[in-house]
Amino acid sequence: MTRQIYLDNAATTATYPEVVEAMLPWFTERYGNPSSLYEFGQSTKAALIDARERIAAHLGAPAQDIYFTACGTESDNWALKATAEAYANKGKHLITSAIEHHAISHTTEWLEKQGFEVTYLPVNADGLVNPADLAAALREDTTLVSIIFANNEIGTVQPIKELAAIAHERGALFHTDAVQAVAHLPINVEELDVDLLSASAHKFHGPKGVGLLYIRKGLKTRSFLHGGAQERKRRAGTENVPAIIGMAKALDLCMERFDERIAHELELRDHLINRVLAEVEHVRLNGHRTLRLPNNANFSFEFVEGESLLLTLEQKGILASSGSACASGSLDPSHVLLAIGLPHEIAHGSLRLSLGEATTREDIDYTVEAIKEVVERLRQMSPLFEDFIHGKKALSAVR
Numbered sequence: 001m002t003r004q005i006y007l008d009n010a011a012t013t014a015t016y017p018e019v020v021e022a023m024l025p026w027f028t029e030r031y032g033n034p035s036s037l038y039e040f041g042q043s044t045k046a047a048l049i050d051a052r053e054r055i056a057a058h059l060g061a062p063a064q065d066i067y068f069t070a071c072g073t074e075s076d077n078w079a080l081k082a083t084a085e086a087y088a089n090k091g092k093h094l095i096t097s098a099i100e101h102h103a104i105s106h107t108t109e110w111l112e113k114q115g116f117e118v119t120y121l122p123v124n125a126d127g128l129v130n131p132a133d134l135a136a137a138l139r140e141d142t143t144l145v146s147i148i149f150a151n152n153e154i155g156t157v158q159p160i161k162e163l164a165a166i167a168h169e170r171g172a173l174f175h176t177d178a179v180q181a182v183a184h185l186p187i188n189v190e191e192l193d194v195d196l197l198s199a200s201a202h203k204f205h206g207p208k209g210v211g212l213l214y215i216r217k218g219l220k221t222r223s224f225l226h227g228g229a230q231e232r233k234r235r236a237g238t239e240n241v242p243a244i245i246g247m248a249k250a251l252d253l254c255m256e257r258f259d260e261r262i263a264h265e266l267e268l269r270d271h272l273i274n275r276v277l278a279e280v281e282h283v284r285l286n287g288h289r290t291l292r293l294p295n296n297a298n299f300s301f302e303f304v305e306g307e308s309l310l311l312t313l314e315q316k317g318i319l320a321s322s323g324s325a326c327a328s329g330s331l332d333p334s335h336v337l338l339a340i341g342l343p344h345e346i347a348h349g350s351l352r353l354s355l356g357e358a359t360t361r362e363d364i365d366y367t368v369e370a371i372k373e374v375v376e377r378l379r380q381m382s383p384l385f386e387d388f389i390h391g392k393k394a395l396s397a398v399r
Contacts, residue, residue, distance in 0.1 A: 003317045005363045009295060010152055010180060010354035011321060015246070016205045022249040023207065026242040034239055035230065044241055051248035058251050059197070059214060060188030067213045067231045068244050072179035072200030075213040076103040076146075078224040078235070079175045079196045083144050084111055086222045087173070091141025092116045095172070097129050098339040099156075100148050104177055105335070108146075121147075126288040127156035127340050134163055138170040145174050149181035149197075153336045153352055154287030155296025157185065161192045168193065173219065179203055179211075183254035184262070184293055189214055196221075201243065206250030210243035261357045265295040268355050268364050272297050275368045280375055286337060286350065295355040300342060303385035304349040304378045312374045313351075318367055321352040345384070 006014075026047070032038075034045035049063075056063040069075045084094060096108055098120045108118045119137045121129050129147060138145075145167040150157045164174040175196035181187060183204035189197055197214040201207055215221055221234070228236035254261070273285055282302035301309065306322035313320060333347035342350075353367070379385040 003366075005318045005359075005367060007318060007320045007353040007355060007359070007363075007367065009356040010203075010293075010352065012202050012208065013205045013356060014358070015202075015207055016250055016253055018253060019206055019246045019249045023242040023246040026245055031241075034241065035228070047245060048239060048241060051244050054248045055212065055251055058255050059182070059199075060190045061214050062217065064232070065189075065214055065217055067215060067235055068239055069211045069213055069235065070209055070240070071211045072177070072198050072203070073103040073211075074224075075198035075200070075211045076101070076177055077107050078213055079198060079215075079221075080104065080107045080111065080144065080146060082222040082224050083173060083175070083196065083219070084116055086220045087143040088116075091139070091143050093119070093139055093142045095119045095121060095134065095137050095142060095145045095167075097121045097123060097147050097158075099123050099127055099151055099154075099336045100146070101152050101177055101179070103179075104146055104148065123156075123339055125341050126291070127151055127154050127286075127336070128288060128291070129158055129163065131159060131162050131166055135166050135170075138167065138172060142167075142170065142172045145172050147174075147176055149176045149178040149187075150185060150293050150296075151287065151336060152180050153334055154298045154340070155180075155292035156287040157181070157291045157293065160194065164193050164195075180293060183251060183258075184295065189216075195219060201247035201250055204250055204254045206247040207243045210240050210247050212247070257357070262294045264357060265355050265359070268359055268361060269295060269297055271361065272353065272355075272364045272368065275364075276371065279368065280372055284342075284346070286340065286342070293354075296352070297354075298350060298352045300337070300346045300350045301375050302346060302349060303382045303388065304375055306348050306350050308378055309349070309351055309371075309374060312378070313367075313370055316370045316374070318370055321354070322350060 030044060032041035032044040034041055034048050052066050053063040056066045094116060096104055112118055121133050123129055147158055147163050149160055160176050167174040173195040176194050177198050179198060179200045182199040195216045200211040223234045225236040230236055230239060276283060276299055284300045286298040286300055310322045333344050337347035337350055
């Protein structure tokens, strides 16, 4: 391998060197427990207060409404389980979408086993929830609506403010999984009028193992972990001080560089999309063309199996993700791609490329040339492609 091009920033991002530097003293020099009453611990507590205030300011939230967790998955679990339980006397009906991250969909499946009823809203071919569908699905016993802010696979961005308003009109609370959106899209929880919001530091150049949950003041969401008074008695356990400080520093840097970083990613994303659609036959762009994350491009290639494409690109130094769940041991394609209407055979031939601020135009051009070469090679080995070139109908009219 002569070079490495990392195009899987939706999976995780490189921790900024400045973030690592900011974290280091809290491991070996200023390691006091923030719950301790002596000065060595109280100085750590002061640093946590400062980190919480900085993070809250970037989200347009009061600092006391930010709660620290171990990851976005924990935040999603907390938001759904604790809220559903707390409001069960009002009703046991929840609404979500068909294209949520598994941190949401697996949690709602668990809630169904506990006696809750869940409605899964469909999406259109671009992956958008129709606000009218949400309005129609709301009932008197609906307590919580949870819609992903920006989809982790196809990048489609939902009309969160409009959806939250519809939920509130009918007396339901609104949560959004913003793990992919924070630091990539402008977010102000007060303007959006959401009640709960989840995020994870490692998606925006912070450390792994730390996330947050925004809980609007006044919600009677139950405590998620018991055993201590940390996080206003809602999430027990000694805080991960270095990681929290790292998350605050990462968000500071991302927002300082926001306009320049997003403009760079948008330019490269559109260059990538335009070249692939123009130069590769029988390919489909998954997700909305413009209402999508600035660094996301997801394609389905007809007559190609996604994992073969992924592994062959890796041999050329390109690190990406497949739109199929096969890599995790499942033979089923992505539930997101099926939900937007792709047949199984097309969904299995998908590739997600997620850019970062370190991505260059040269990286994109190299990647496109590699995709063209690899797709052509894999199609030459495909019996379906052989049938197609001998006059049989293509699997679908993807282009």
